[in-house]
Structures are given as structure tokens and as C-alpha cells.
Amino acid sequence: MPCVLALDIGDKTVGTAFSDDTGTMALPGSTLLRTEGKRKTASAIRDLVLQHKVGEIVVGLPLMMDGTEGVQVEKVKDFVATLRNYVRIPIRY
Numbered sequence: 001m002p003c004v005l006a007l008d009i010g011d012k013t014v015g016t017a018f019s020d021d022t023g024t025m026a027l028p029g030s031t032l033l034r035t036e037g038k039r040k041t042a043s044a045i046r047d048l049v050l051q052h053k054v055g056e057i058v059v060g061l062p063l064m065m066d067g068t069e070g071v072q073v074e075k076v077k078d079f080v081a082t083l084r085n086y087v088r089i090p091i092r093y
Contacts, residue, residue, distance in 0.1 A: 002055025002081055005048060009059060009076045010034075014041060038079055042086040049087050057083075057091045 001023055008015035016029030027078055029048070034041050048054065062072045080091055 002053055004056045004058055005052065005054040006058045007045070007060065009079050011075065014045070016045075016048065018054070022046075038082045041079075042083045045083060048088040049089065054089060056072075056089055057087065058089060059093050061093050 001021060003021070004019040004023060006017040006019075006026055008017075012022055014032040014034060016032065017026040018029050019026055032041055032044050045057075049057070059076060061076060063072070064070045080093075084091060
């Protein structure tokens with residue numbers, strides 16, 4: 001079973017976690033620094049996908065306390081739009 005890559009996308013870093021072989025547990029991965037823009041970070045994520053044989057990416061959405069979408073959600077969705085050009089596997093929120 002291919003593993004799932006979970007992403008916590010922030011303005012300065014991207015946290016990563018990978019599922020175990022059974023898909024029931026998440027294990028922490030590396031933290032990527034976003035110092036050189038979206039393309040460099042998307043390329044680093046593509047490398048992780050290839051290295052860990054990832055079959056799907058799950059991205060966390062930073063909703064507001066009342067459950068609505070704020071400015072940060074738009075930034076995450078913008079980054080995911082770029083990431084879709086770098087990987088050919090499903091990406092869901």
C-alpha cells in the first residue's frame with residue numbers, strides 16, 4: 001500500500017508526516033523551509049513523494065475558530081495549485 005503524505009503548509013515552513021505501511025498511523029517527517037518561494041518548496045515535496053513512494057497527499061486547512069475560511073486558507077490553496085504542477089497523485093484537503 002502506498003503511503004500518504006500529510007502537509008501542514010505555513011508561510012515560513014511546511015510540516016510533513018507520512019503514514020505507516022497500514023495507513024493507520026502518521027509518523028513525523030521533516031520540516032521544509034519556505035525561503036525560496038513556492039516552486040522550490042513544491043520541488044522538495046515532489047522529491048519526498050518519489051523517495052517515499054507516496055500515493056496521495058493530504059493537506060490541512062487552517063480554518064478560523066468558527067469554521068470559516070480566512071486569508072491563510074487562500075494561501076494554502078494557492079500553494080496547492082502550484083504543487084499540482086509538480087506531482088501527479090491525488091491531493092485532498
